[in-house]
Amino acid sequence: MKLEDTLMNLVSKLNPRVVALLEKRLKKIPAFKKKIDQQSDEVMGDLESSVRPYKNRFHTFTELPQTGRARGEILREMEIMSKEEEPHWKEGFLSGAVYHGDQEHIDFLNQVYALNSQSNPLHADVWKSTTKFEAEIVAMTADMLGGAGTDVCGTLSSGGTEGIMLAMKTYRDWARDTKRITKPEMIVPVTAHAAFDKASQYFKIKMVHVPIDENYRADVNAVKKAITRNTVVIVGSAPSFPHGAIDPIAEMSELARAKNIGFHVDACLGGFVLPWAEKLGYPIPKFDFRLPGVTSISADTHKYGYAAKGTSVILYRNPELRHYQYYTTTEWPGGLYFSPTFAGSRPGALSAACWAALTSIGVDGYMSATKKILETAEKIKQGIREIPELRVLGDPLFVVAFDSGALNIYKVLDTMSRKKWSLNGLHKPTCVHLCVTLRHTQEGVAERFLADLREAVEHVKAHPEEKGSMAPVYGMAATIPMRGLVSDILKKYLDVIFKA
Ligand SMILES: Cc1ncc(COP(=O)(O)O)c(C=O)c1O
Structure with a gap:
């Protein structure tokens, strides 16, 4: 056995903490580094061809064209790419990602976007319509989440990750100001x-992870x-996200409230699911501002x-807390500057489209969408439970995670990918999930998913020798004890994504 293999073998048997300590030193050993680079380059080579399918079909721009291209030509190229990509999400092969996707809804939102494409809410004095839309989106969401008749307030952000990061920064600054806490900690199941971990890194808030119980809910x-x-x-x-489990929010938020x-x-x-699920009669525990300990919600x-x-x-419990999210500066030569979130300029057209989505769908529309999604999820859960080799994790509502005691579930995932399905591969524990959306409520989609899943399980049983394409990547990420090394591999993957 070569030195680097012996080292790899040894490392895999060590305590992860020891490995973390040794990691930097090991990476300096040329033979060891070479071995690791070789392994990750192999994986990256395969991934590169899969993320660049247009490479040999369309011109690759690595510099600006001297004269601008004809608009018609650009549109034609984009139409070709869009047409090729569309069936994948439209026919319901994705977990999550596209949550609505009906053509009439898309066309309507596109129309709204076109009307508002120049809007930038940073200039509230110019695009007063966008300011109205944003304030009303916040108000409608607060109302839906138990904030009616209270001081609950909020802002728009660009997505879940930004909302979460804003909230964590807000608590850090609030605690520094009101409680003199200079070494902040956050308790996170x-x-x-992952956005919470990102916030911990960005804002230097110590991450204190807590485990989950046998039902995949945070351990109170x-x-x-x-x-x-x-x-x-x-x-x-x-x-x-991983197992679709609702944490014991009432108990946890009471612990928080008791200690301010x-x-x-x-x-x-x-x-935008649970409030309607509750109204439909599903047993949804309270999770929103009706609980006095809840001080912020991202939706x-x-x-x-x-x-x-x-x-x-x-959303925040009150405007005082929200103030810790805002940014203001009075000393900049560019003038008085203030912004509610991380961005400066923002796409007002997206806010307009969001307002249009909320108000065109309304309570009845959300109720009927939720009903369809939950009924489809029920059918899917039932179907998975009937496959003897598979097991649904916990008792989820619409994010259905499953694993297998008998088979390598990542190989099942791989086989499903070959049948066009883009499911999420998860680890700790090893499992796969499908986040059910309106796309899956189309006629025949749930049945097709279950039929493909049954076939995939049979295929993996019949071909234990097959390695698969992503299975080794997930396997590697799960087994390499050196987390820094896995991070390096992920960074290389991002490099591939941005390589023209
Ligand atoms: C529970 C949960 N929180 C936060 C996020 C992050 O959202 P986004 O991808 O919009 O940043 C997600 C995304 O799937 C999620 O499922």
Whole structure:
């Protein structure tokens, strides 16, 4: 066995903490580095061809054309690409991603976008219509999430990640100002979205992860134990991205309230589903501003709000808290400057399209969409439970995660990919999920999914020797004990994405 293989073998047997300590040194050993580079280059080579299918069919621009191209030619090329990509999402092969997608709805939003394409809410004095739209989107969302008749307020953001990051920054600054906390900590279930980790890194808030219980919900006792004098915020998901589980928000937010700690509900996925599910009679635990301990909620209009991509709502219990989100400067030679979120200029047309989506759909529209989605999810859960090799994780509503005791679930994922399905591969624990959207409520889609899944399971059983394409990547990410190394591989993947 070669030295680098021996080292790799050794590393895989070590305690992860020891590995983290050793990692930097190991990467300096040329033979070891070469081995790792070789392995990741192999994987990247395969990925590069899959993310650049147009390479040999259309001109690649690495510099501006000297004379502008004809608009018609540009549109024709885009139409070809769009036509090729459209069936994949339109026919319901994606998990999440496109939440509505009916042509009439898309055409309407496009019309609204075209009417407002020049709008920039940074100039509130010019685009007064956009300011109206944004204020009303916030008000309607607050009303839907238990904020009617209270001081609940908020802003628009560009998506769930931005909303979450804004909230975490807000709690850091609030706690520094009102409680003199200079070493802030956030308590976050391991299943909460990666955006919380991003916020922890960006804003230097110590991440205190808490485990989940056997139902994939945050462990309330662990939350209780994790609270310190430096805790600025506790987080719960309604529901979580990986397993679609709703954390025990009532209990967790009470712990926060008793100690005057902020409590953020990540309802990016569920914000525009759970209120309607409750009205439809599903047993939905309270998760919103009706709970006194809840101090902020993020809810994505660009998911189940059925707006175009690029909008989300971040709500706060009161305007005092919201003030810690805002940015103002009085000393800049460019004049007095203030903005509610991270961006400066913003696409007002997206806010207009969001307002148009909310008001054109209305309560009845959301209720009927939610009913269809939940009934389809039920059919899918039932179908998966009938496949003996598979197991649904927890008791989810519309994000259905499943694993297998008998088979490598990543190979099932790979086989499903060959049948056009884009499901999400998850780890810790190893599983796969389908986030059910309106696309899956079209006639025959759930049945096609289940038939393909049954076939995929049979295929993997019959061909244990097949390696698959993504299975090794997921496998590698799950087994490499050096997290820094996995990060390096992900960065290389991003390099590939931005390579013309
Ligand atoms: C629960 C949850 N929170 C946050 C996010 C982040 O949202 P976005 O991708 O819009 O930034 C997601 C995205 O899927 C999510 O499912």
